[in-house]
Amino acid sequence: MGMAAVSFEMGSGASRTDWDATSLELLATTLERWQLTPGQTLTGGVSALVLEVTQANGSPAVLKLGFPHVEAIGEALGLEAFGPELAPRVLRQDAWTWALLLESVMPGTSLLDPELAMDDALAAAAALHTRLTARRAPGGIPTLASAMSHYSRGAVSRLPAQLPALESLGVAELVRAGIAQLGSLAADDVPPVLLHGDFNPNNVLRSGDGWRVIDPKPLVGDPAYDLWPLVAQLPGETLRYRVGRMAELTGLSAERIVAWGLVRTALDVSWALEDGLDAEAQAASLREWSALTQS
Known part of the structure; x- marks a missing residue:
């Protein structure tokens, strides 16, 4: 490509x-x-x-x-x-x-438009994601592996100071394991594609009868990486349902969507603590993603 x-x-x-x-x-x-x-x-x-x-x-x-x-x-x-x-x-x-x-x-209007049914939002996002990842990646776009290496080093350096808070939240081991998997997940042998990098519902806007994306943070790598913020932030049904439906619509592996959701939420907990937040919401989300790996 x-x-x-x-x-x-x-x-x-x-x-x-x-x-x-x-x-x-x-x-x-x-x-x-x-x-x-x-x-x-x-x-x-x-x-x-x-x-x-x-x-x-x-x-x-x-x-x-x-x-x-x-x-x-x-x-x-x-x-x-x-x-x-x-x-x-x-x-x-x-x-x-x-x-x-x-x-x-x-x-x-974004995918969070209250008049848009959740299933319709998932379908619109899946169709758009498929078209985005089919585009040819230009030179000059960082690789997903490089980005995850960068994030992982930062998160690892923060772990000692954050450990008491993580233990209080009950997610210390989940965060430690998630951060440890960032680099290896990005290095898996998956055909690389052009990624949006921040494919959350607020960055998908209605344009006439269709949809367009804004605010890309483009990377080149695993297409499943992009889906975490979308399935995590769209309201309605369960996380398990949203992941499964998105896997069906995109043809991507539900297991890889969950794997990326887990490690990216672990990173989100670390960032929340770095920003001085209590990270309760992020920790709850991490436990929800972890539960999807148990069955």
């Missing part, structure tokens, strides 16, 4: 404190430079400023100013690789300021 092995060990070296201090100035400069009129601010998570804008020709667009971090390095590459049928067009970009001007996706 023309995939070059690219390391995940790349970063901007930017300080989050410095970026927070200068982001509004950067926004004003970008709006002026690209002749954009600002509109409503959109939810961009903790790693970006995102807002609706109007271009000089009167057409709508979305401006995204990202905090320089390793996961976002390939965002524009990913969007362009997925193509305009599956993702918004990149209208302009500035690699130096991590600015992207993107096509608006309308109406832009």
Whole structure:
């Protein structure tokens, strides 16, 4: 598929404190430079400023100013690789300021739309995932194995300090085992494909009569990796049902979906503790994923 092995060990070296201090100035400069009129601010998570804008020709667009971090390095590459049928067009970009001007996706409701039945959301996501992973991966996209190695080293280094909290939550062994499996699971002999990298329900938006993805953190690797946030975050039915249904719809192994769900939730517990959260919800989710491996 023309995939070059690219390391995940790349970063901007930017300080989050410095970026927070200068982001509004950067926004004003970008709006002026690209002749954009600002509109409503959109939810961009903790790693970006995102807002609706109007271009000089009167057409709508979305401006995204990202905090320089390793996961976002390939965002524009990913969007362009997925193509305009599956993702918004990149209208302009500035690699130096991590600015992207993107096509608006309308109406832009996500898979968490309360009017969308859970089974319909699963079917839409599965069909989209199949089309995304069929796209040719461009050069410059990090490998899943490289990303998991990076995450694993960080999680292992945090374990000693987090052990008392993990024992209190009752998931110390599950987290330890999950982190230990990150690298080996990514190294399994599975045909590599282009991954979205953050295929959660809020990143799948209705576009006309179809669906498109936003905010990719692209990787190249096992297609089952992508499905954890989707089946974990969609409401309704049981986790076992959602995993089984997604396996049927995508043709992927339910066992691999569960394996990735387990190790990624273990990593999620570690990250939650690092961020100063109590991690109760993440620990409960980890026990739920672990239960799927027991039968």
